Amino acid sequence: MPAPVRALTFDVFGTVVDWRGSIIKEGAEWTRSHHIQADWAALADAWRGGYGPSMDLVRTGKLPWMNIDQLHRRILDGLLEKFKISGLSETDKQRLNKVWHRLHPWPDAVAGLTRLKTKHIIATLSNGNVALLTNMAKFGGLPWDVILSAELVKHYKPDPEAYLGACRLLDLPPAEVMMVAAHKNDLRAAARAGLQTAFVARPLERGPGAKMDVSPEPEFTHNTRSFVELAEKLGC
Amino acid sequence: MPAPVRALTFDVFGTVVDWRGSIIKEGAEWTRSHHIQADWAALADAWRGGYGPSMDLVRTGKLPWMNIDQLHRRILDGLLEKFKISGLSETDKQRLNKVWHRLHPWPDAVAGLTRLKTKHIIATLSNGNVALLTNMAKFGGLPWDVILSAELVKHYKPDPEAYLGACRLLDLPPAEVMMVAAHKNDLRAAARAGLQTAFVARPLERGPGAKMDVSPEPEFTHNTRSFVELAEKLGC
Numbered sequence: 001m002p003a004p005v006r007a008l009t010f011d012v013f014g015t016v017v018d019w020r021g022s023i024i025k026e027g028a029e030w031t032r033s034h035h036i037q038a039d040w041a042a043l044a045d046a047w048r049g050g051y052g053p054s055m056d057l058v059r060t061g062k063l064p065w066m067n068i069d070q071l072h073r074r075i076l077d078g079l080l081e082k083f084k085i086s087g088l089s090e091t092d093k094q095r096l097n098k099v100w101h102r103l104h105p106w107p108d109a110v111a112g113l114t115r116l117k118t119k120h121i122i123a124t125l126s127n128g129n130v131a132l133l134t135n136m137a138k139f140g141g142l143p144w145d146v147i148l149s150a151e152l153v154k155h156y157k158p159d160p161e162a163y164l165g166a167c168r169l170l171d172l173p174p175a176e177v178m179m180v181a182a183h184k185n186d187l188r189a190a191a192r193a194g195l196q197t198a199f200v201a202r203p204l205e206r207g208p209g210a211k212m213d214v215s216p217e218p219e220f221t222h223n224t225r226s227f228v229e230l231a232e233k234l235g236c
Numbered sequence: 237m238p239a240p241v242r243a244l245t246f247d248v249f250g251t252v253v254d255w256r257g258s259i260i261k262e263g264a265e266w267t268r269s270h271h272i273q274a275d276w277a278a279l280a281d282a283w284r285g286g287y288g289p290s291m292d293l294v295r296t297g298k299l300p301w302m303n304i305d306q307l308h309r310r311i312l313d314g315l316l317e318k319f320k321i322s323g324l325s326e327t328d329k330q331r332l333n334k335v336w337h338r339l340h341p342w343p344d345a346v347a348g349l350t351r352l353k354t355k356h357i358i359a360t361l362s363n364g365n366v367a368l369l370t371n372m373a374k375f376g377g378l379p380w381d382v383i384l385s386a387e388l389v390k391h392y393k394p395d396p397e398a399y400l401g402a403c404r405l406l407d408l409p410p411a412e413v414m415m416v417a418a419h420k421n422d423l424r425a426a427a428r429a430g431l432q433t434a435f436v437a438r439p440l441e442r443g444p445g446a447k448m449d450v451s452p453e454p455e456f457t458h459n460t461r462s463f464v465e466l467a468e469k470l471g472c
Binding site: 069121123129130131133134135137138144145146147151152169170171172 | 305357359365366367369370371373374380381382383387388405406407408
């Protein structure tokens with residue numbers, strides 16, 4: 001019999017918000033306003049593709065601690081060159097880099113979170129920095145009780161310190177915390193740290209053509225296809 | 237001309253919630269349920285009285301970092317002896333210590349915060365720990381965008397690091413952040429760190445008989461008597 005769940009901690013990029021669709025959508029606006037001809041889908045994929053390797057440089061000590069805004073900017077500067085996007089001012093680049101603060105929630109996210117919040121603490125547990133997650137919540141109407149971030153413990157997921165640090169800040173034993181994510185490696189790392197797990201399938205995270213591993217796994221506490229379904233499973 | 241205010245950071249104990257009235261009220265329930273005859277008003281005052289000196293021991297390095305739950309418990313253990321309150325189990329003591337997680341908001345707090353939230357990031361900036369502030373928000377319906385705490389920077393207010401660390405986590409220059417508090421020393425320390433300031437008079441914080449310094453001061457950006465009045469002044 002698992003312990004009662006007091007808090008749900010959510011992965012954010014891909015699990016709560018549609019980073020790819022949002023970047024493509026805002027990119028189209030940049031094309032109109034700044035006359036940038038770019039394959040925004042390819043740029044979004046490459047930007048996100050640089051994310052894990054950048055964090056690994058921090059996780060292995062090859063880079064000093066840098067938050068995600070800083071890592072996103074490092075990657076973006078390389079991509080602007082690679083994609084031959086020129087003519088952006090420094091202010092433009094800073095604004096474009098913060099597209100990650102303006103990602104749109106998946107259609108079920110706000111409704112599901114609102115239900116889950118009635119019985120549980122709902123928290124982010126993202127590698128995104130606090131300012132990014134706070135601005136994103138304002139932008140998308142995400143009703144978090146508390147913003148938790150790798151930035152607060154200076155350890156990126158899937159380092160165990162990220163999960164255990166969140167539980168410590170909530171003053172809850174890991175067994176009473178449930179990690180919610182669309183990524184199996186995130187959930188497996190959370191489970192190793194003692195948390196319960198809920199998988200949420202996001203088949204469109206990498207676009208309509210991409211193959212995603214969204215099959216349920218018996219090792220997870222719950223397997224779901226939306227936050228609303230998770231709310232139903234948890235009796236909210 | 238002051239910079240536009242992007243975020244409001246709130247002192248919590250006394251400014252947002254009525255710690256004294258809440259402890260007296262819950263104390264009366266403990267008297268009924270545990271047959272404890274205690275002067276809860278005197279206990280509340282003594283408990284709060286131990287708060288500043290305890291934090292000073294941490295601020296000056298005489299105690300290692302301890303969060304407010306831990307400091308509250310240290311003080312409580314002394315007071316149970318002093319007030320000759322016996323017969324409480326360890327579970328009872330833990331529960332009583334967490335009365336600070338169950339403090340009631342002042343009557344204007346939720347309405348004012350809800351209005352201020354429409355145009356600004358609203359954040360705690362309290363010496364209370366993250367779990368305490370999160371539980372208190374659930375208990376009282378406080379609609380924070382983000383929970384910021386001395387615990388996250390391991391410096392208690394009025395250390396400048398507490399204010400500057402909050403601005404850093406919000407990724408905002410101090411001039412775009414406004415500290416809101418009922419305590420002038422908190423606001424003066426925030427101003428020295430470069431923040432704007434809003435004083436909110438809470439004449440009943442220490443009970444109906446206590447003399448409080450609630451006179452407006454021209455040095456503060458705003459002087460108000462409620463969060464609703466602050467919302468009006470900020471055009472929310």
